[in-house]
Amino acid sequence: MKRMLLLAGVVLSLLSFRVSGDADTIISALKDGNAEQLSQYFDNMLDVKLPEKDEIKNVGKNQAGIAVKGFFADNHIKGFEATSQREISGTMYLTGKLTGGSKSYNITLMMKNKGDKTAIMTLRIN
Template sequence: MKRILAILTGVLLLASFTTLSASIADIVDALKGNDATQVSKYFDSAVDFKLPGKDEVKNVSKNQATLILKNFYSEQSIKGFDLSSKREMGGTGYLTGKLKGGSRSYNITLMLKTSGSTASIVTVRIN
């Protein structure tokens, strides 16, 4: 009986990491697609945002966060994304990379959390 419980626990843990990995891959694809609307589909209901030269804003609604990201993409002429690293730890994921703008590149870090079977973006830091 203990062996069966141990096996079931292992399978459930593996399944949760697989789901998070798939969601992270979808978010990376959205970033590479240079479409802020596509990226915003993965926003949690409240998002913390930090943009270059601006104060951090906390608990921005999903709609506001979408507008902030769209404006940033438009103003900076974002044309590409290169993934630097991705990590997963206990239901939390991190993505780091570079957004390629018209005249310069920006470092971006996303913190993700699992909500059921998917990952959602809870923090966006661009500098």
């Protein structure tokens, strides 16, 4: 019984490192202003809200990627500072500030684990 609990603990620890690795890669993509790398973590369908645009619900991964790439390019996004990163009931939240040109934008990502990868379910920028 002790061995099973120990094995379960080791497996959970390894899984949490994988999630952390994905979160670190997502943060790195935001810091670099790399929308293409960020979009690799989009779920197949997600909700996207960009400044001065209506929220798009259940948009496909490719269309969301195009919209976010356009926003990053138009606003010269080149930096990110995380303000909060937490997990509640298997859902991960990442909030922070994107910087571009003379403006900064608040960003919130809601993510879940899908298999062995973290998937972005919601992306809101305002």
